[in-house]
Amino acid sequence: MISLAGKAGTHHRRFTRNRRGRRQTLCQAGADVVFNYVKAKDAALQIQQEAGKHGTRVEAFKADVGKHADNQKLVEHTIARLGRLDILVANAGVWNHEDLPHRKDD
Numbered sequence: 001m002i003s004l005a006g007k008a009g010t011h012h013r014r015f016t017r018n019r020r021g022r023r024q025t026l027c028q029a030g031a032d033v034v035f036n037y038v039k040a041k042d043a044a045l046q047i048q049q050e051a052g053k054h055g056t057r058v059e060a061f062k063a064d065v066g067k068h069a070d071n072q073k074l075v076e077h078t079i080a081r082l083g084r085l086d087i088l089v090a091n092a093g094v095w096n097h098e099d100l101p102h103r104k105d106d
Contacts, residue, residue: 002029003029003030004026004029004030004031004087005029005030005031006030007030007031007032007086007087008031008032008033008078008082008083008084008085008086008087009026009031009032009033009034009078009085009086009087009088009089010033010034010035010036010074010075010078010085010087010088010089026087026089028054030054030056031056031086031087032056032057032058032082033051033056033057033058033059034058034059034060034061034074034077034078034081034082035047035048035058035059035060035061036060036061036062036063036064036065036070036074037060037061037062037063038062038063038064041060041062044060045060047060048060057081057082059081061073061074061077061078065090075088
């Protein structure tokens with residue numbers, strides 16, 4: 001496994017289905033991680049606790065990454081808590097790039 005020791009990252013996911021894989025991998029590699037949740041706070045806190053066993057800083061943050069303002073808040077929060085942002089895992093979905101100029105937040 002590669003070493004991400006001392007790196008700070010955030011993992012953006014639109015639909016949280018209690019997935020631990022990528023967050024765990026980042027933490028196992030030594031990265032400090034802030035990740036988002038939308039509704040499942042209890043599940044997010046469980047993931048936070050489990051991932052934190054690797055000796056890294058791990059924090060759940062409520063943000064709907066389908067909304068631009070929430071994305072900004074998540075990145076700003078990550079930088080405030082971890083001091084910087086080295087890694088960004090954006091796993092928020094797929095859309096038609098032609099629709100982007102016309103996209104509006106819900």
